[in-house]
Amino acid sequence: MIDTCLEPVRKPALAVAVAAAALLGFTGQAWAGGAEILREGLLGLRPPPADRSQTLPTARYVSQEGETFVFDRSQPRALLKFDDSPEVWALKPQMAPRGDVIYLNDLGEPVLRATRLGGLTLFTDDRPGGTAAALAGGGPPIRLPSMGPQQLLERLAQASARASRAARRLIPFDADASPGSFALMADAATVTAEAVVRLAGRDGGKAMLGKVSKVRLVEGHRPGAELQQGVMQITIAPADGLAGRPSSERIMSVVTR
Numbered sequence: 510m511i512d513t514c515l516e517p518v519r520k521p522a523l524a525v526a527v528a529a530a531a532l533l534g535f536t537g538q539a540w541a542g543g544a545e546i547l548r549e550g551l552l553g554l555r556p557p558p559a560d561r562s563q564t565l566p567t568a569r570y571v572s573q574e575g576e577t578f579v580f581d582r583s584q585p586r587a588l589l590k591f592d593d594s595p596e597v598w599a600l601k602p603q604m605a606p607r608g609d610v611i612y613l614n615d616l617g618e619p620v621l622r623a624t625r626l627g628g629l630t631l632f633t634d635d636r637p638g639g640t641a642a643a644l645a646g647g648g649p650p651i652r653l654p655s656m657g658p659q660q661l662l663e664r665l666a667q668a669s670a671r672a673s674r675a676a677r678r679l680i681p682f683d684a685d686a687s688p689g690s691f692a693l694m695a696d697a698a699t700v701t702a703e704a705v706v707r708l709a710g711r712d713g714g715k716a717m718l719g720k721v722s723k724v725r726l727v728e729g730h731r732p733g734a735e736l737q738q739g740v741m742q743i744t745i746a747p748a749d750g751l752a753g754r755p756s757s758e759r760i761m762s763v764v765t766r
Contacts, residue, residue, distance in 0.1 A: 569648035570629070573641055579648040580621070580629070586752040587612055588651045589621065589631075595699050597651055599752035615732070615756050653692040653751060661686060664695035668702035669724075675702075675709035676718045684726040690747040694726050697745050697754040701726075704760035717764055734763045 566583035581588040589598040589612075600612035600620055612621040622630045622639070630639035656664075661684065669682040682701070686694040701724055708714040722739035729744040734755045736742075743760070746753035 565644075565647060567648050567650045569645045570642040571645045572631075576642075577645065578631075578642075579651060581648070581651045583650050584750070586750070587621075588751060590651055594703070596703050596757055597696070597751050598756060615759050616762060618758070651751070653696060656692040656695055658686075658688075658691065661691045661695050665698050668698035671702040672705040672724070675706040676715065676721070680705065680721060680724060682724045682726070685728065686726070687728065687747075690728050690745060693745050693747050693750070693753055694728075696751065697726055697743050698724070700754060700757050701741070701743055701760055704757035704764075707757055708761050708764060720764060734760045736763050 567579060567581040569577060569579050571577050576591060576593070578589060578591040581590075587600040587602065589600060590596070598614060598620060600614060603611045603613055605611045605622065608625045610623040611619050612623070614620050619632050622632070624630070628641070630641065632639050665682045665684060669680060672680045672682070682698055684694050684698070705718060705721070708718060720736060720739065721741050724741045724743065726743045726745065728747060730746055731744065732746050732749065732752070732754045733744040734741065735744075741760070741763070743755060
């Protein structure tokens with residue numbers, strides 16, 4: 510067992526979106542080709558050409574508000590990460606009217622919408638109607654780093670410190686981890702602290718956090734979160750990678766029931 514509490518990471522940033530053709534800055538024939546490649550890559554309408562970079566499986570976007578994020582479709586689950594947030598969102602595609610694709614979080618809520626025109630729209634609490642962003646080019650694929658037990662211990666300490674500061678009382682974190690789950694366990698701790706910080710910033714959030722006295726992270730076959738007798742248990746499924754742990758939204762929903 511690994512058990513600790515100490516210093517933090519950063520805050521959430523659920524707010525951005527990917528835009529329509531005109532925002533991409535292409536003109537004339539160059540834009541026509543670029544838009545078609547991006548549209549087909551996003552919607553999976555054809556297999557990738559010899560030059561995979563043309564389909565932009567991983568790309569960076571900039572919102573109208575200046576926020577930047579990476580959208581990675583190079584893996585079995587699409588992943589989204591904002592530059593100013595430690596959380597990675599694992600998204601599930603679902604076909605929508607007019608040939609669009611909606612990407613859902615683990616609560617079944619829409620996060621991104623890919624249109625037939627090659628644009629994306631990201632839906633957030635602040636902008637439920639969506640906000641547009643421009644393609645800014647390729648981006649690095651999102652991967653879990655390799656990690657040893659000492660690094661996991663440090664991440665648990667950081668998560669505990671951040672959650673404790675937000676709740677204004679001690680919330681210890683402990684984990685039952687095997688070597689193959691160290692990286693995902695650390696990421697799950699970070700996301701759990703993110704959930705606590707987000708909830709603490711809402712009206713009545715600190716009072717709801719009074720139900721949480723401890724966070725415990727364990728391995729299992731399916732990701733999940735449950736709260737029993739003051740213990741928030743976060744279950745991770747290492748075989749599923751970044752899709753193998755609950756999002757901050759799911760964790761918050763358990764506390765606010």
